[in-house]
Amino acid sequence: MKYPKLFEPANIGSMTLKNRIVLSPLHANFTVCDKYTDRFVKYYEERAKGGAGLIITAHIKAEKDIDPYPKTFGYPIFDSAAEIKYFTDLTETVHKYGTKIAIELSPGTGRIADEPLPDKRPVGPSEIPLLTMPDVKTRELTKDEIKQLVKSYGKAAGLAKAAGFDAIYVHFLAYLGDQFLSSCWNHRQDEYGGSLENRMRFLLECIESVRANVGDDFPLIVGIALDHGFAGGRELEETIEIAKRLEPLNIGALHLRRGSYDAMSLLIPTPYVKDGIAVDYAYEVKKAVNIPIIVDGKLPNAAYCEKLLEEGKTDFVGIARQFVTDPYWPKKAKAGKEDDILPCIRCVQCINRVFFSKSSACSVNPQFGREFEGPLPKTKEPKQVLVAGAGPAGMTVAKFLAERGHSVILAEKSGELGGHLIEAAVPAYKKETAAYLRWLKKQVEENPNVDIRLNTEVTPEFVSSVRPDAVVVCTGSAPYVPAVPGIDRSNVKLATNLLVNYKDEEVGDKIVIVGAGLVGCETALFLKEQGKKDITLVDMLPEVAQDVIYLARLSLLEKLQEEQINSRTGLKLKEIIPEGIIVENEKGETQTINADTVIIATGLTSDNKLYESLKDETEEIYAIGDCISPRKFIDAVQEAYAIAKII
Template sequence: MENRYSKLFQPTYIGKLKIKNKISMAPMGPIGFADDNGAFNQRGQDYYVERAKGGVGLIITGICSVDLEVEDMTKPVIPCPTINPLAFIYAGTQMNERIHAYGAKIIMQLTGGLGRSAIPGFVGKHIAPSKQENRWEPAIIHREMTVEEIQEVINKFAIAASVAKAAGFDGVEVHAVHEGYLLDQFAISFFNKRTDDYGGSLENRLRFATEIVKAIKGVCGADYPVTLRYSLKSFMKGLRQGALPGEKFAEVGKDTAEGIAAAKLLAAAGYDALNVDAGTYDSWYWNHPPMYFKEGGMYREFGRILKHQVSVPIILAGRMDDPDMACAAIGDSCDIVSYGRPLLSDPDYPEKVRQGRLDEIRPCLSCHEGCLGRISHGPLCCAVNPEVGREKIYGIEPAKQKKNVLVIGGGLAGMEVARVCAIRGHNVTLCEKSDKLGGNLIPGSVPDFKINDKKLLAWYERQLELLQVMVKKNITMNKERIEIQGDEIVVVATGSQPIAGNFGNEREMITASEALLGTKPVGQKVLIIGGGLVGCETGLWLAQQGKDVTIVEMAPDIAGGPHGMPFMNYDMLKDELTYHQVEIYKSTQVSSVEKDLITLVTQDGEVKLLADTVIIAIGYRAENHLYKQINVDSKVPVYNIGDSRHVNNIMYAIWDAYEIAREL
């Protein structure tokens, strides 16, 4: 019987480069994968080899710098082939030999710089096509690049590509007329005000990018594949203002018509494929789609447009992790389907699709916590897969001594401990007091934009089933029952409970969980006390149902502000709340909740509001009573993990549980 997804596993070509299937690994920044010579370190090599082993046909690495001097990027946090070419070739050769052993091909993505998009502190010199403000810090002013600097970057692209070829890379990708990086800033008239050969007309604004491909072909040969990371449309309403999907707005960046014209010029210049998306750093959630895009495949319409306009292959990412969607896209909106974050959460995604084991694929949550959320303070990783970027040094190994392990609590932390312990060979019993596994993620996964959270719960249940973990539901454990059971290790993962707050008892108030689960009715006019992530996502979900929602937050900003969560998620959540007309009171306290009125104290004085329903979402407290009861005089080791140890997010519940379990 033919595989339902066999379309994905047919060979394809980029130029003369044959690729074994139509599945690609999308480029994601290899933060922390460079050694002092700018070469791929062992962690980076193992990371890419693991994806080749999982069945991808093509790997496109994350960005590698072609030059550290023009922007004074003195610290090689990402690989750079021009620092020490020989060292880079040595490391690249051994990595690529391993990748090729699995029949995969690998293309190295080369970046020419950040321009105005540079995060403050990443560069010593602030340059741009024209004088302008930094994307993140308006007080930082970027000067106009000189023609000599442009020519130096073009030359470094050619040198870097020649090093890549010598190291066994099957091609290079130019990064990027995409996402608002330096080359994209040159391409967009909103940012490029130059009057020389690199400004003005579209052809001039693309000259930087077209001269790069010609230079690379000049040193590597006409048949050496050069692809381009390319954003068709900017989705910019203004400086630092993105436009939501479906929103009517006037494009100030690159519109679709100009995007088509630019694509034709770039293909004619010699680019062998376009790796297509949309957005800029001013609409960053388009380039790195959060869960608030209700549906995946948000770039399909852009790929479909370009399929009819250029003859080179189209590579398309954008949450294409539904294999039915991916198959439908092949030939319609792309030639190669590309996966970034889904290959972090599960490097074996392609092989599991090929075998039809879809229920064993660990889903990406589109949370950005482990990948881009750590860009300024930690190496690339993944919230649901702690092994990412440390595959050979942090994997799961068999236990030297098999033990009986009791896990109390079936939330994420408890399920992860049970999973890892079972893989290591321990005999595991998981006890959950309710009739369902999942803990606080059960209500958290109710909004339709949290569908992948629901898939994660299903994945854990399937893993526990495959690993034959003894799961006991509707059982409340206490000190006596634990002693009677007599396990050799006890892990407490009893989670957390919503904080009720002290707002009086003149009217009934409900928790966000009760609202999400539908156990308490929610009226038309809703007031949510607490503008953290739970309050904001609950408010958005209710507003999308047509409710009139007001959120009250004590802090100066919602959801912890731009640094409280990955920025692209924060930015889109903020814009979605505005779009759905959610009223938000910041730096505001609730002074009283009466039967008919809620009184707020704002910076401008008192405000009195009416509400049919008041929802409390002011946080959670650790449910650690059981741990405190048994820890002091237990005759066996006792561990406290997840929210019952410290209330945090999904990533740290899983990471902490993984750490404990792999050492037991």
Template sequence: MFNHLFSAGRIGSMKTKNRIVMTAMGNHLANADGSVSERDIAFYRARAQGGVGLIITECALIDGARGKGNNHQISVAEDRFIPGLQQLAQEIHRYDGKVVVQIYHPGRQGISAVNGNLPMLAPSEVECQAVHQPTIAMTTAEVAAMAEQFVKAAVRVKAAGIDGVEVHGAHGYLINQFLSPYTNKRDDKYGGSFENRLRFLEEIVLGIRQHCGRDYPLLVRLSVDEFLGNANGCELGLQLADGVKIARRLEKLGVDAIDVSSGIYETMNMAWEPSSFKQGWKSYLAEAIKKAVNIPVIGVAVIRDPEYADKMIVEGKLDFAGSARQHYADPEWSNKAKAGKVGELRKCISCLHCMETLMAADLTSIPCQCGINIQSGRELEYSDFKQDGNGRIVAIIGAGPAGLEAARVLAIRKYKPIIFEKTGKAGGQLELANKPPKKDKINWLIGYLTGQVQQLGVEIRFNTAPTLSDLQALKPYAIFIAQGSEPFRPETVPGITGQEVVGAAEILSGKITVTGKKVAIIGSGMTGLETAHLLAENENEVSIFEMAATIGPGLYFQNLIDVMSHLGNLNVKLHPKHKLLQIDNGRALFEIMTNGEKKEYKFDAIVISLGTKPNAALVKEIKENFEQVYILGDALKAGRIRDAMETGFVSAYNL
């Protein structure tokens, strides 16, 4: 099955057992001094055990003084980091996997606060419009010295027994900044012409070849298109034709493979895509590079299905199928695919919880997390599923993500979970989250969770809301309450229960259909925005009202940018700083928060999306009658998918 994906591959002198690549992505697991940690070893070990042919580590820093991306990042800036890298290589080799270390410098996209509060080094003083850090142009001598630091880092990587080195020339980091006319405004030998802009990378490549030898595998990752036309209405950056030209030059310089990506921080959604991006959307980039060079091409393109990955190899679009987030979500993806267990894949839903937590990790001290795999990054903490349940019954109220995940773990531990679900379908809030346009990836998670509990023989009693006596009859060892939440409507607002007023859940569930009407959405959380998207696509004239100063307060910026782009295309009107005062016969009265002015609007329908509150039914009685009671997911506190999954996993793991 998937014979091309699981055929042996070759990059220079390195032979891989298959064509599956876990591409580089930060995890915030390294020790604070930059050495490889036990958590790092456990993280990468899980992916090697899971059958990945080639693992490319997170970008490792080559400049410990002024080149950090975060405070827990692998470093290759000094010889003292070699032993940790040796241990990492040995561990991955135990499972017939190969490992490449990616080396980089953040340049203007770094954060001054984690780099001695110094301005970030860059080709030119062009501040990144995403991170807005102080930036200083490097001198000619500093550029040459930085190239030497890259070369020395590669020498250390080879000395550690790592199978190869990847130079990170993508995603808007320092090398990419030199390559791009958008960020390189220099007038010395490192700027101006194409040849001069390539010189920094060329010196690095030639230096690595000189000091590591012609046979040492050398890869370069490129953003072959920066998509800057999407960010600022102009095309000043690298475009695909430039990427092809760079790739051809790198092949002539002796590079063994091109790892194709796209985007920079200012076009971040083209590099790390939100859920609306389809599988394979940018495979044409890798295909264009593959047609231009004779060395192997690694491609990334929201690859989630092994069948799709195999097909791209057959069609000549790429040589190696790369993904970082998919192997975050399911380290066993490769083994499952090889065994034909496609239905058991935990496919990444592109929720971007990993990116959100990674970017906040230095502030929260919480390592990068996966939204749907609680074990990712916590392999040391959650590696021992003690099978000591002895068939004891655990009653679970609710078949949403929290209840299903708890049931999965309990069944693995040999408990006997019994789920009560008041509706005729499993999924809970996921069965609303999958209804807006471009949210179909949620169905992958529903399929995974329901498939797992079915395979494990978990009993689900549909259309059943248990009474206290029903639960007592089971004599359960524990009870998990995962009955979700209910929409919140502030009763202090007159008219909020009027006939023309509906809840977002009623729209998303299809209980109420609105077409060709003038509609107001009250509240601009993600549910409100996605409900607006659905309504606008159904030919409604939609307006969103939000009491806060901006639309989408508290939402992760990548997801916000994505949904707002769709709303903009559908001409949805936005009204921040509007506090709802009352509703009367389709007329909504608001207070403008900036000046206290009152303003009235008339609508055919008004949709309330002001969040949810935990469903407290039976909680007090259950706690009074049973010793071991655990409240999970939205029943504990309304939150996101990760919150629900984590409460379910942890409660079941620790029971």
């Protein structure tokens, strides 16, 4: 076995796990009417089948009367015996594969509430602003309401045990529980506020209520934040003290993460955050107590996890998003087949979509969330399908068409597979994207049903000569080049070309990047990696990175600030001159920004010429990806999968 420590059995209290791999909570918004659905059960089943030792469910609330929020995310409620049947389906399904399952049980929402109901004000430990609506404040819970929450919490734990859960995960991170623990949110003047002893009272009473309903030997896992990641929030030293006070309570494990919803780049790490963001902090807790710990936060691969376990930095590894992209990664790692693992590119689309009231989806695994549909069916009528373009859309559709039994010609006019993935994978901090590109190429290169033809431009004449049964156009997009004087100067470079063909001697010390969207910002960070110091982003929009999804944008802006990358917005490029660029502001005033090198990152434009020339002449033709309109990887991949299913 390649990773003996990762795959050895281990205990959390009285519960024995077959390995040290924990599927951390990740809410996918697959619920209907606050109930787990077959879609959710199949999602968890696939991860159990794939080799997880322990699954921790996503957020499940213990009651809905005092704290009915949030409504948008559809968190399940476990407040009556009538719910046992729904959860028993889940636990019995997971247990078939020798995997244990814990319920992430929450006592409430607090300041994470969404839009207030007309007759129900959100509640909290104190009167504090809501996270997303700071003009709205929570109502301070009464002591009688706190007692009721504690009672409901214990009751829900007892119901969970009856439904077959193997452990209770006491969820005191980010939501109501964490707000009671933390002086930045808990301003109470009674026995539930003030000192740490008082702020911990709600947690300890919830644990006591759980014990009264499940017994002293039933495993408990407590989830808490190592630190909040913002000024005035809880720091590591106090978390260590909390852990010390929990030690006498027979806690099976602590699940430790950094951050909060006020510092989401720590809570939900992006490509711009270092690997193992919580490891060193969690290790300080581990050294202070004798409670096993589960560490979470951008653990990149099995080798990294094995090293953490060997060094004694943690007892278990908590991973969520790698399970989204590839539910079978534990089995593949155990067999030494890491090259077959579909990597997570840290784009955070899966979580970002939930924040905006959508079901979760993945940029690289279009089958995530569709497990209930079963595997792709083999075709009963094999066809020859011509795929024009071998970017992420083209390679993805070719992979799935070939797996269904079609014969695929994958034609690419350049000499390399990858499309815009090639330049996206260049920066060192985008190593996950580089791994995804390698994985995708492997899928089509090793499939005997895919005939790859590089340096082959698909034209109407080529289509006539091949005579395919169906054509899928994936010709992508090309950089938009603004028509301004001086655009052809030798010191002007396209960002996409620069990333792939970077030569230090061709890039000066003073750099201006025209276009401060995702490509421009990531090019700036790449140039910082190369040792360039004087970099300025210029954009006609009022803010930087406006095309970047919400969660990733917060992290990207922090990284740009950390790297001291300048930005100037509200400026339109008018001309490129030997000294730099001339820009115009909203008032029509011009100014010069000096630069040795000017980099153009002004977006992409669709290349749909082939589709337009074929659509009226070809009986079965489809267009997917950027050739429709330039968008994200997730759009190309999801469209590719949808088309592969219907051909």
